[in-house]
Amino acid sequence: MPELPEVETIKIGLAGKVPGKKIRAIWIEPSFKKKISPSAGKFLRFLNGKKFTRVKRRAKILVFELNFDYSILVHLKMTGQLVYYPKKGKALTGGHPIKGHENQPDRFARVIFQFTDGAQLYYNDVRKFGYLKLIKNQDIEKEFAEFGPEPFDKEFSQAYFNDLLEKNKNKKIKSILLEQNLIAGLGNIYTDEVCFYSGVRPDRRSKDLSRVKKTKLYLNIKKVLTKAIKYQGTSVSTYLNSDGAEGKYQKVLKVYGRHGEICKKCGKQIEKIKISGRTSSYCPKCQS
DNA sequence: TTTCCTGTTAGTGT
DNA sequence: AACACTAACAGGAA
Numbered sequence: 001m002p003e004l005p006e007v008e009t010i011k012i013g014l015a016g017k018v019p020g021k022k023i024r025a026i027w028i029e030p031s032f033k034k035k036i037s038p039s040a041g042k043f044l045r046f047l048n049g050k051k052f053t054r055v056k057r058r059a060k061i062l063v064f065e066l067n068f069d070y071s072i073l074v075h076l077k078m079t080g081q082l083v084y085y086p087k088k089g090k091a092l093t094g095g096h097p098i099k100g101h102e103n104q105p106d107r108f109a110r111v112i113f114q115f116t117d118g119a120q121l122y123y124n125d126v127r128k129f130g131y132l133k134l135i136k137n138q139d140i141e142k143e144f145a146e147f148g149p150e151p152f153d154k155e156f157s158q159a160y161f162n163d164l165l166e167k168n169k170n171k172k173i174k175s176i177l178l179e180q181n182l183i184a185g186l187g188n189i190y191t192d193e194v195c196f197y198s199g200v201r202p203d204r205r206s207k208d209l210s211r212v213k214k215t216k217l218y219l220n221i222k223k224v225l226t227k228a229i230k231y232q233g234t235s236v237s238t239y240l241n242s243d244g245a246e247g248k249y250q251k252v253l254k255v256y257g258r259h260g261e262i263c264k265k266c267g268k269q270i271e272k273i274k275i276s277g278r279t280s281s282y283c284p285k286c287q288s
Numbered sequence: 289t290t291t292c293c294t295g296t297t298a299g300t301g302t
Numbered sequence: 303a304a305c306a307c308t309a310a311c312a313g314g315a316a
Binding site for chain 2: 002003006077189234
C-alpha cells in the first residue's frame, strides 16, 4: 500500500500521539521475529523503558526517534499498518477492508508496543514483507544514502528532474518515477496518476518527452502528492491511517486500478500494460 | 478448486 | 550497465 502520502499521513497522526510515550512492554509475533533487526532479543531488551520523542519520514520509511541516540525505522512494504490505540480505547471499527476482520486489533498484529500509560501501538502486516529496525542515529544517513530527493525538498527542482530524465533517456517514464534512488516516495498508484494528469503514457521513453510534458510531470508530482496527503492517502486494500480509518484518495483516482472502466475526462476505456512488472493503467486518448 | 492479482523492493539472471 | 523477472507471504476475486 503505502506510498509517500500514506506514510506521511501515518506520520502526522502518530506525531501527535506517541512522543513522550514510554515503552512498558513489546510483544512480537513469533514468525515475525526474523523481520526485526538487529534481533528480536536485542530489540526487546534495548527498547524496554525507552521513550519515543519524535516521528519523522524519509521516502516510504517511518522514523521513530527515541530518548537515546537511537531510532526505530519502520517500512510497511505492501501491507503493513500502524494503528494507535489510546488507553480508553473506543473500539476501532474503521473499515478494515479484509473481510471478517473489521475489528482491530486483529490476527495480523505482528508487533505490539505497550506504553506505561496504557496506550498501545500496533504494527499489523498481512503478508509480513515489512520490517522494524533499531538503528543508531549516526547510522541513519548511511541507511538513507540510496534515496533520491524528497519531492517537496528544494533539492528536487525542475532542473534536477530534467537532468534525471536526460540521464535516463531510454527508460520508460513510469520506471523512472518508481525508482527510489531518483525520486523518493512514489509507487504504483501515484505514478499512474501523475502520468494521467500530465497527458503522458506511462511507457513513453523520457527522450521522447517535450519540454512542456517534462514541466507538467514535475509539477504534477507535487500536485498529486499534495492532494493525496490532504485526502489522507488511498485505501486500496489494507491501508489504514493511525486512527484505524481509511484514506479518501481512492474516490478521486483517475486511472490507477480503473482499467476496463471509462475515463472520467473523455469517456474512452482505460487500458492496462505492464511496466517494470507493475500493472499500469492509462487513458489511450488523454495520454500520449 | 485453481489461477491470477495485489500497495514494495532486494536479489538474481540475461 | 541496463533491464526483466522473481521471491518474500497471504488473501481476495474471478
